[in-house]
Each structure stands twice: as structure tokens, then as C-alpha cells.
Amino acid sequence: MRLNYLLLCLILFGSCALAHAEDLVVVMAAGGGVDRLSRDEVANIFLGRFRQLPDGRRAQPIDNQTAKEEFYRKLVGRSLAEMGAYWAQLRFSGRTQPPEQEGEANALAKVAATPGAITYVARSKVDGRVRVVLELDF
Numbered sequence: 001m002r003l004n005y006l007l008l009c010l011i012l013f014g015s016c017a018l019a020h021a022e023d024l025v026v027v028m029a030a031g032g033g034v035d036r037l038s039r040d041e042v043a044n045i046f047l048g049r050f051r052q053l054p055d056g057r058r059a060q061p062i063d064n065q066t067a068k069e070e071f072y073r074k075l076v077g078r079s080l081a082e083m084g085a086y087w088a089q090l091r092f093s094g095r096t097q098p099p100e101q102e103g104e105a106n107a108l109a110k111v112a113a114t115p116g117a118i119t120y121v122a123r124s125k126v127d128g129r130v131r132v133v134l135e136l137d138f
Contacts, residue, residue, distance in 0.1 A: 023137035026132070027120065108121060
């Protein structure tokens with residue numbers, strides 16, 4: 001009986017982990033003029049190294065609080081604690097500010113309405129308002 005309970009717990013835990021591990025995609029406004037960005041370009045934008053898109057417009061990164069930890073782990077291999085330390089150092093030096101913080105729905109709405117805005121969401125959240133510019137599905 002106890003073994004059956006343990007197996008059931010493992011199965012339930014595994015299915016929850018799979019449900020949470022949905023592919024992340026980086027998105028911009030559908031009519032924004034940017035079709036694709038490289039992984040390095042996205043990393044540089046979200047890490048504050050540069051905030052300019054390939055077409056010369058100012059990039060406006062928006063962190064999606066729902067998927068932030070997974071995004072930075074997949075993009076640059078850093079935890080949220082490491083990212084916090086990174087941004088603390090940059091803020092202290094006065095070099096740049098971290099991306100704006102929003103919930104998933106607000107991040108999508110802002111990206112759809114703001115030229116140059118960029119965020120990341122689960123693939124299932126992509127709709128006609130936004131275009132996928134990078135896939136982080138590994």
C-alpha cells in the first residue's frame with residue numbers, strides 16, 4: 001500500500017513538472033518590424049548591455065514575473081539570486097537599470113501596444129498581437 005502511494009506521488013509530481021516546463025518564446029509586437037533576434041541579441045537586451053534593436057529603435061525589455069526564473073536559467077544559465085546580484089552591481093555603478101517588471105498578461109499587452117517592447121511568455125500564450133522572435137525550447 002505504501003509503495004502504491006509513493007508511486008502515485010511520483011507520477012503526480014512528474015506530471016506537474018512537465019506541465020510547468022512549457023516552452024518559452026521571446027515576443028515582440030506583430031507589426032513591429034522585427035522578425036527574428038539571435039540568442040545573443042536577446043541576452044544583451046535583457047542584461048542591459050545594449051538596448052537597441054537591429055533596426056536602430058530603442059529596445060524596451062519587460063520581465064514576465066511568471067516565467068522570469070526559467071527564462072534567465074535558459075537564456076544565460078543564471079538563477080534569480082545571481083540575476084539580483086548582477087543588477088545590484090549595475091544599479092550601484094549607475095550604468096543601467098533592470099527591465100520593467102510585469103505579470104504575464106500585462107507584459108503581453110504592453111509588448112503588443114509598444115514599438116520596441118520585448119518580453120517572454122509560454123508558447124501557449126502567443127496570440128495574433130505578438131510575433132515570436134526567438135524560441136527558448138531546450
